[in-house]
Amino acid sequence: MARHEAFDGGEETRQRITFTIDGEKITAFAGQSILEAADAAGIYIPRLCDVEGLDPQGSCRVCTVKVNSRPVASCVHPVSADDVVENDTEEIRRWRRDLIKMLLHEGNHLCPICEASGRCELQAMAARFETLEPDLYPYLQPVRPVDASHPDIMLDTNRCIRCGRCIRASRDVDRKYVFGYIGRGIHKRVGVNATDLAHTRIDLDDAAASLETCPVGCIIRKRVGFFAPIGRRQFDLQAPGDEIEKRKGEGK
């Protein structure tokens, strides 16, 4: 799937421009998102709702950077020539930390009992921005029913961070539209396209049900829980963004 329809003309025809991230000069294609350009250059901008292979949505705001002094979500903001982007500054780290904490406090993130522990992007991101300062935010402790109706897949939206990755994966990759947003404001949540998950067309092979899609433990595959032993889970072995930062210097 083309991440940005505007680039259908092919790479050769795209205009190359330069801009800076934290003072470092970066080459990019005009119209490419800041986050994509940064990824290609081996600079990791933390993100939760954005994932490779899906159209960006710009909802978690963790990827917020400053472009020419103005804050924008880098996953949906096209880069322009000579943009001055700030990414890893004290102020922006503070925003990101606040946003991660908001998500942690909004849901019930009981890491000790969660199957996604060790491969959870929210958990890994929290560790990245962890401080020893005590939490000041209240915990909202939501009580939402768990949908265990489906034989293979379970949905616990108490852990959902509204990233919409399952919605986009099901809609754009699987072409099934199993998920969609319902409600608004603090009551906004992910709903299913039927009375319950068992009555949708979701399947274990769907991109929407894949391990890469749900960044937390909201979509759970039954009977395969805790499949990776402690010490060999995704984020035991590497931190989010490691593979992007490895690109630095390679094939630049």
Place this chain on the structure above:
Amino acid sequence: MKRIATVSLAGCFGCHMSLLDIDERIVDLLKLVEFDRSPLNDLKSFTGRCDIGFIEGSCCNEENVATLREFRKQCQLLVGVGQCAIMGGLPVMRNAIMHSDEPLLECLEESFTHGPGVYNPSNEIPNDPALPLLLDRVYLCSEVVRLDYVIPGCPPSGDLLWEVLSALVLDKPIHIPPWMVKYD
């Protein structure tokens, strides 16, 4: 010499077990600190003011509250240790399973009289006067007192506890590498 106190409120003592995981470093530690009230030495009340208090667990009954308040009074720095102290951990799940008009009663009945797998011919909820009264819901430590620091994890590893404790004892800045924070 710094004086340290530790306690487990509504927790599983896992964080205390983890503290023992600092292994032989405890010998170094004991050169620098003196343990006051703590399950580690079975001292059940304070002998005097302490520099650092380690709190494991959250507050699910009145005794937890009284203990926590006592720790706040006696300790210069109060450190919440582990997920239960920070966000309630497993005990806080009680807050999510109480739905009726009498949520606490419902919870007790499910545990002791009507719950699946419960065999209790007397049909009574344990109510010995020595049992502390339960709170209407589980409260986080930070709702009851001011905490100065928290150490995330379930449990925080011995290495992480050592990192933080040694920094606090030596009055050095604390830094937690992300890979040290684990929940298993």
Place this chain on the structure above:
Amino acid sequence: MVNVVCSKFNSDRGRLIDILLDIQSTARHISEEAIEEVASALGIHRVEVEGVVTFYSFFSQTPKGRVAIRLCDDIIDRHAGAEAVGQVFSEALGIGYGQTSTDGRFSLDKTACIGMSDQAPAALINNEVAPSLTPDTARRIALRLVQGMPPESLFEDFGDGNNSHPLIRSAVNNNIRLIGDILLAGDIESGKGLERAFALTPERVVEEISGSGLRGRGGAGFPTGKKLALARAFPAQRRFVICNADEGEPGTFKDRVLLTERAELLFDGMTIAAYAIGASEGILYLRAEYSYLRGYLEEILARRRASGLLGGEIHGSKGFGFDIRIQMGAGAYICGEESALISSCEGLRGEPKNRPPFPVEKGYLGYPTVVNNVETLCNISRIMERGGAWFASYGTGQSAGTKLLSVSGDCGKPGVYEAPFGLRVRELLEMVEADNPAIVQVGGPSGAMIGKVDFDRRICFEDLPTGGAVMVFGARRNALKIVDAFLEFFIDESCGYCTPCRVGNVFLQERIQKIMNGFGETGDMDYLESLSRTITATSRCGLGATSSRPVTSSIQQFPLVYASLTKEPKDGLHAGFDIQRGLEISRKIARRQSMIYDRRYGEEDGQA
């Protein structure tokens, strides 16, 4: 029934809001079955329909009464006695808020500001407005409703001006208090501006508007001429002009008066804007709360079609065609944000879109779209009629023209004032006969909260910008209660798309309530300011960017209020935690006292 409704709108997915409004008004709710039927009739997914149904507050999944009473619940109405009025309705109809009577006749709800703050407290009874309520009038209304009188027949005395027009017949009053030269003047002849515009090329029309210095009247103040020029310049097959009549900012009601009294001028303005950018289609997005004006506006549109002022080729335009449809809103403040409004017109959840691309390039259905406020479009007509220079002779350097102000609250003369930009707050307060004013909210909840030290500031884009709302609060009002009410509003109205606005506002309110309840601690202000900074910087649209302003501006303007309510926590113990309350239930269940917290354990009156 559902299929009939869907075919009425050609089973057009883009008209989903209209379809659901129809179903809601007939069936009084939108059931699971209806959701499935609509989805299959439109060929879309059930969860898409459910997403829309659960987004707008005028849709309900459980049955509302055949007579649905919605009591306006903004802070002005609360101060004016809404609670007592609600109590009367509740007792007379035997239902509480959020309930529907068992016979299905009545339901009672609270709703966000319905645009009647100058005649508060007010309520919507189905589509009818019941303004200036007192417990007595509420009792009379309730009695008539119980006796079976239809809501349309409740009122015999109609309001001033067109409010008594046969197609409106509403008890609402315009309350025009100050007549300016540009929009409320008595001698305005509609059609003149349109005529002059057609005599010019579209480029010249854009130039004239640019030259006038007109800026958007919704609050943000984007230069209108520039917006038109951008939409005109972007290559496209179709273009759209949308009038934003989703006047949802609490305390704003001036667009309601313009819609009532200056509808022709507005449609002239839309037509001129369309001519300027080359649009052939226009939409008037009318908030659900103003449904009572719909019939009247439709009739004017029909008349304009009949007289050649709308349609295939507009009279005097040499081949230019343009028509307007009315899109009803369904109860969502966020739809006042232009890209959210476009989403709503497309039959989607009213969530803002990612920008860039901006609506002037990719707006409604992906085509260049100009979205302008009612007042802005009316101004366009007058600029074309009298010239940009005439218009610019009013106001200040950066803020040309006049501004309609909706004044409400503790003052003798609430209503609509048309004053040139640059008016000082103090001058306005005198004019409105403010009653010992202590706090003035300029621009509604998302605007600035100012105290006496700032009463010499000017209302204009250079100093205090406003979409029109000016709320006056007397010295007896509690600043924190006002802040709390505004936060409640933002929490209810946040679309929930982005993290900071969805979650952060809830946290702001939690802390404000903690302070209000007497448990404030000295660190709380720093916490609130730091949280506000994050919400403002990282939110996706204007709602989140401004939602914390009541907090930050009240801390800045009324530090003593906060200081008096916060103290250093004693011994590090949080005052907000009440052990006695926490033990109450347990004492009852265990039938004993606390060994720790009941001092004379074992004695008769242990808790004493």
